[in-house]
Amino acid sequence: MSAVIKESAQADQPLVSLRNLNKYYGDFAAVDNISLDIKEGEFLTFLGSSGSGKSTTLSMLAGFETPTSGEIQVEGKSLIKVPPHKRDIGMVFQRYSLFPHLSVRDNIAFPLTLRKLQTAERERQVDAMLKLVQLDDFAHRRPAQLSGGQQQRVAIARALVYEPRILLMDEPLGALDKKLREELQDELRHLHRRLGITIVYVTHDQEEAMRLSQRIAIFSHGKIVGLGSGYDLYQNPPNAFVAAFLGNSNFLRVKAQGDAAAQFESQSLAMRPTAGLQAAQDLLLMVRPEKAQALTSQQAMQEPLAAGWNEIGATVNEVVFLGESLTYNVVTAGGTSLTVKALSGNLLPLQAGAEVRVRWAAADACVYSEWSESDLSKTAGAH
């Protein structure tokens, strides 16, 4: 009986846990009271704009920065007093940071040499790594003779060769062009699945974060403002900042009318039932552009409004054709600007100046009762 409890407790225990972590530079809080658990074997991404504290947090994990206060634990043991070279963490740096005077093989062998492995064993492991990253043919080249993608593979091999339990990656693909980046992202995902290693990845590219990670931690002003799977964070952003930061979003300023309805520009809208609202309280509704539909007046008459849906009138301001999709920029009578995204299909696009009815399901709109105006702009997040 007690054994069962103990076992389940162990399974719940995170591999890495950050507790009330702070990093101050003078009065400036680069990392502001962060607490986070990282599970064994997961691919977790720190996503945020530059200066949001994501890299500083990674640096503290690696041991290059000392936290001003707070605790970092791996399997319940504190890492604070462990110098970086004894943490047994792997890390891949932004600019690869290969040793320029060593060949590819010697770069990968470097951590093993430090660990005083026997030559035969070392060679075997290096060979295995070279094979894993498909660089067998380049073993004797110097880093300067490799392409960016190859250099990054060497950096990954060097970080993995001593089998660390945690691999940190600091914007490792930032310097590569888009196509190569996507290729390496796929490779990285497969590698993670194959090796089962815990990866903490830092990036400012949300598409990359979505593509790679099981969980994403969104950083802003030194805090984690959103944590969850890419799907959850996108579909149900925990706050207006995350909603604005991830993908595109429409914000409607409304006033609460009970807990499932709100008033928008002298019109009543249905919304998700939300507890604890006061009458006439200011609220923010967020609708993703692809969840909204734009219909002509005739279409609207032909298709009656389904239950649980909202409809508002607007005028088309601009139509942008993007290949597989179309976006309409429309403006309501009250001057609120909205974006509606539709698959191009075989419908004739609406013309600028046309009157449209914009519809969305009340369940698809998120409701926020607290936000700051700066959250709503795309560029927020950095100090």
Added chain:
Amino acid sequence: MLLTPNAMGPRLRIGLYLTTGLIALFLLLPIVFIVLLSFGSSQWLVFPPPGWTLKWYEQFFANPEWMASVLTSLKVAVLTTLCAVALGLPTAFALVRGRFPGRELLYALFTLPMIVPLVIIAVAVYALFLKLGYTGTLFSFVVSHVIVALPFTIISIINSLKLFDQSIEDAAVICGASRMQAVYKVTFPAIRPGMVAGALFAFLVSWDEVVLSVMMASPTLQTLPVKMWTTLRQDLTPVIAVASTLLIGLSVLIMVIAAALRRRNEVSA
């Protein structure tokens, strides 16, 4: 058009090239002249020489005083190089990596010996060693040469250290190397061109140094330039041309090494 030869107009272009050729010859003239003279047979430095000979070289190498001065020069230059690198390396690290206040000012202080006229450094250091009774010792030569060689060493190490991406050192640390191990195994090899260039500069500065050496020298302890200097003030014997040729030869050699290093560095970078 003034920077594109084809659009320049033939008269201006030919005029400029001709002037340049003459100035380049002017720059080469004394160097070539002295080398030729060292092989000329005329005691009175007649040019063109009536015949060619190696007798001045024989005289130079057979003369124990000249040989002693060459040996002293080499000793001083090697010791100066070692000291300048030993002092310059940690200094460069501190100035590039350190985060303490007043770094700009300290950098200016370390380059000050390049700016203060040599004569003044020479007189000041001479006064000190006179008081301490150290004039005419190897120590006084090396110390005074290190003062003027140090800025060159520091600057060239700083330049290569600034180009070195510190995250490479961090990478070594995360791989399991202590900070010291990382510096020795990764940073030093990476900045070696700068260290070698700094050492070459220090050697060359010491090898060619005249003013300080003249002040530090004693009749029994002289570097090659000092020996040349004192001989020169008596007569213009062709043996000095031999000494000059050797000085020039070493300078050229060091320049070629430095250029080769730079090229190799460019290729690998």
Added chain:
Amino acid sequence: MTTAQSSQSTHVAGAAPRAAGMASSSTAQRWRGFSNLLPALLFLGLFFLAPLIGLLMRGVLEPSLGLGNYEQLFANSAYTRVLLNTFSVAGLVTVISLLLGFPLAWAITLVPRGWGRWLLNIVLLSMWTSLLARTYSWLVLLQASGVINKTLMAMGIIDQPLEMVHNLTGVVIGMSYIMIPFIVLPLQATMQAIDPMVLQAGAICGASPWRNFFRVFLPLCRPGLFSGGLMVFVMSLGYYVTPALLGGAQNMMLPEFIIQQVQSFLNWGIASAAAALLIGITLVLLYFYLKLQPESPVGASNAR
């Protein structure tokens, strides 16, 4: 980084009383790496700064406390002659080396890369070749029975050998020769950074080649000309070897004067005053040099 960490880990026992370790860790952070500076700082302080200050003090302490040495320096006509010599030679050398360095720098920028590299190598060779060797060579070249006099006489330009050594003529020739590289390197860097299209634009706007040269090209070169010229002037003021060998006993320059006062007359007071004057002028000019730097596109970082 490691020092900061170890100092913190020794101060901080648990997780709670971390605040105690913070102050000392931030001081350690602030002076991080300073200890590496100490050996060189100690060396320079002991063997360079202290003697330098000691020397400058002697000017007001010897033979008696006061500014007597400085008064003498400006009152004694023999001494003012030395000052005059120093400044006129330095000025003349600066002008001549600018005139000779300009076309060379221009040509290096202009000619195909291979040739430019060769010209630059000649400049570097001349710069790094032993100063003493080159000065000795000029001594032989310029003497009454030297190649230059003989050639000029053979060509019938002169009847009697010109006196070109042991006077200021020799000093100016030798020093100008030595200073050319210090003009060419910064100036060439400045010219390299000029966009040739700007000059083409000048021409298209209707400027004649002459106007283009004086109104566009020369002003663009000005940062290089200024920094090179200033550098050469400063260096010329403090040169000893070339004036001592090519100059005459009666036409002394400041550096020779200082050495002579110290070695022959043991008059440290006047030598110190002269040294202070030289340092003062050097530092003032250097201040202007540094002021000019930000305006120049590349600076004279390669001038030594």
